[in-house]
Amino acid sequence: MIHVSVIGCGNMGGALLEGLSKADGYTLTACDLDPDAREAVAEFVDETTDDTGVAAAADVVVLAVKPDIVDVVLEEIDLSPEQTLVSIAAGVRTDRLEPQTEASVVRVMPNLAAATQNMAAAVTGEEIPAVVEELLDDVGEFVAVDESQMDIATAVNGSGPAFVFYLLGAMQDAGVERGLEPEEARTLAAQTFKGAAETVLRSERSIDDLIDAVCSPNGTTIEGMEVLWDSTADEAVTDAVLAAERRSRELAGDDE
């Protein structure tokens, strides 16, 4: 069994614990100062605690507090070289973490879909410990990137779910406006996003090819696509991603 503790069991730490609870081979400890946060994850874990010292006694310690709390927690926990510290904090670089611990440090940018074991994660480091690869595999897919790419990865896969929820919401609203029940529109829109994403993941075809495959000659889709191609929707999505990337660099203390 691999003992994983998560310090900070809010939105992201909680999602990670929920996903790991569905996989075999983990003993899970949830650490949070907030009793409501501990209560919310209690069903997924073997123990809950408000003591970071207890959480520190794990093979893998996941730091899932807000970026400005990271140093506070690292001050409290004393890890050994045999342990692995995984930080998921946005904009907190590995070279800021390493001097504060004896443990092997791995920086990961996860996302909320960990809860359903559909997470997209970016991970960086010279050598990713096997235990971290296994953990990331168990809750979704991961891509190893250079640390210099972690800001854009943070925007694409860390913040990305919010951007997708926004787009999905717009499609749902359009369905409701034209007469679908809200629950029907929600299911149809969400399953459509899920199916489209799954299609991309399982296909070698380009995005343009896949769009083409939906557009029957003189059919319905091409009418909608003409509207999108004539709009600046792609620019708005790019701008949103770049704004999130910029903020990640700001959090890291970069001036550029």
Ligand SMILES: NC(=O)C1=CN([C@@H]2O[C@H](COP(=O)(O)OP(=O)(O)OC[C@H]3O[C@@H](n4cnc5c(N)ncnc54)[C@H](OP(=O)(O)O)[C@@H]3O)[C@@H](O)[C@H]2O)C=CC1
């Ligand atoms: N939300 C997301 O989708 C993603 C978040 N992240 C990263 O994950 C981290 C957490 O984000 P998120 O889950 O959204 O934040 P939340 O605020 O939802 O969760 C953080 C939790 O940590 C608790 N906490 C604060 N101080 C301590 C402490 N000293 N010891 C133990 N627990 C503490 C908080 O309690 P209290 O509320 O009482 O302060 C809260 O329950 C951030 O660094 C973020 O950058 C990365 C990718 C995606």
Ligand SMILES: O=C(O)[C@@H]1CCC=N1
């Ligand atoms: O918004 C944030 O800062 C965090 C990091 C990526 C997703 N949520």
